[in-house]
Amino acid sequence: MHSLRLGLGLLFLAFSTACTIKTDDAPQEDPGGAQPGNAGGNGGANDGNASSSGEGDSGPEGNNGAGSNGVANTGSGSTTSGGSSGTGGASGGTTSTTGAPTPPAAPSCGSTCDWMAGDYPPDIKAQDYLELANIPGQNGPRGFKAHLPPSYDSSKPMPMLFAIHGLGQNAVMFGADGSGFPAKSDKEGFILIMPTGNEKSVTGWGITGSWNAGSCCGGAQSSGVDDVAFFRAIVAEVSKHANVDLTRVYATGLSNGAYMSYRLACEAADLFAAVAPGAGGVIVDTCTPSRPVPIFAIHGDADPIVDYGRSYLDGLNKFAAANKCSTTSMPATDPASTDEATCITYTGCPSGVEVSGCTIAGGGHCWFGDATCGTGAAIGTIFVGNNSKAFNNTDAVWNFLKRFSIR
Numbered sequence: 001m002h003s004l005r006l007g008l009g010l011l012f013l014a015f016s017t018a019c020t021i022k023t024d025d026a027p028q029e030d031p032g033g034a035q036p037g038n039a040g041g042n043g044g045a046n047d048g049n050a051s052s053s054g055e056g057d058s059g060p061e062g063n064n065g066a067g068s069n070g071v072a073n074t075g076s077g078s079t080t081s082g083g084s085s086g087t088g089g090a091s092g093g094t095t096s097t098t099g100a101p102t103p104p105a106a107p108s109c110g111s112t113c114d115w116m117a118g119d120y121p122p123d124i125k126a127q128d129y130l131e132l133a134n135i136p137g138q139n140g141p142r143g144f145k146a147h148l149p150p151s152y153d154s155s156k157p158m159p160m161l162f163a164i165h166g167l168g169q170n171a172v173m174f175g176a177d178g179s180g181f182p183a184k185s186d187k188e189g190f191i192l193i194m195p196t197g198n199e200k201s202v203t204g205w206g207i208t209g210s211w212n213a214g215s216c217c218g219g220a221q222s223s224g225v226d227d228v229a230f231f232r233a234i235v236a237e238v239s240k241h242a243n244v245d246l247t248r249v250y251a252t253g254l255s256n257g258a259y260m261s262y263r264l265a266c267e268a269a270d271l272f273a274a275v276a277p278g279a280g281g282v283i284v285d286t287c288t289p290s291r292p293v294p295i296f297a298i299h300g301d302a303d304p305i306v307d308y309g310r311s312y313l314d315g316l317n318k319f320a321a322a323n324k325c326s327t328t329s330m331p332a333t334d335p336a337s338t339d340e341a342t343c344i345t346y347t348g349c350p351s352g353v354e355v356s357g358c359t360i361a362g363g364g365h366c367w368f369g370d371a372t373c374g375t376g377a378a379i380g381t382i383f384v385g386n387n388s389k390a391f392n393n394t395d396a397v398w399n400f401l402k403r404f405s406i407r
Helices: 002-016 171-176 181-188 218-222 227-241 256-267 308-322 378-384 393-401
Strands: 095-097 118-120 130-132 142-148 158-164 191-196 244-254 274-278 295-300 329-331 341-346 355-360 404-406
Touching (some): 158 181, 191 227, 244 256, 244 393, 308 355
Parallel strands (some): 158 191, 295 355
């Protein structure tokens, strides 16, 4: 694990300075959309590598704001993203998982439903985030970005996907620049959430971040940040402003983000319908999901950073057991194997539950199909190993996740 942390740290330190990051753009008010008020709380500075001061003081609800855990300092008009502007809604039927608690009906945010199609904050490429304060277990304010596709209609619940970056990255590097998810959101019709593991200090948002996914990684893990609480708070906050289908909330991520996806499946199965980790494994001491969680893992067998042999099958085997599937697997049909991808699915799973994965032959520590391997910068490909010639993580992940819901 120490070699993993060192390898990831050196990797993203090497190319993060090569990325073009906008840090001086203040969010602009857009008269076309309502603007959430400022949430109280000005938590202490933190460089992401050690515990800092307290979580910040609770503040009053701002004008047209969201109150507790509110969004702060955001211009939340309906500026559209640079992604493709497909108009398709979420396609394909969904499969209900069995043994699930009965969730509340899909929410109608009613009079607080003030978000329209677009990006929040307006510039998806800027180091500028919607801010949440006063979440238990944090070192200070936390941030995220949200993208609502052109097909978003506040009268209809829409599924939501978290795209979780790796160690040393931030939401822009992976979510906006390294995965293609904004364009996928536009084409397929889902709300895209890009949380950032970097924390806010007195000088602004840092560039590199981490997630406490168990025994790894970075400052988040060493200071004991409660990232599961952070993700729950994001879902609660976004649901105040957008009509989220709470039976279809999903998570995917790369590397440290894959570890975090697995942790959400272990500890927030009541909220996340299915997860799809890329190049990561289960690294929590105990994983006892409250309901069976569909899993789709992708990993290159020549990953130079996260050991394929100790991560890929270990994660799948743990969830096959937790989901009460059998210990045997068979060739998968969706996605099916190709010349370079060997895809399997476990047999004997309960109705509506799948545990599946794809191994990319010769593949590196990569978000396959993205030109930067998910790093967000061309220089990153020097360190992560081989990309795939044909397999596309983003397409495969969404095609899997969209079939599942909590009922």
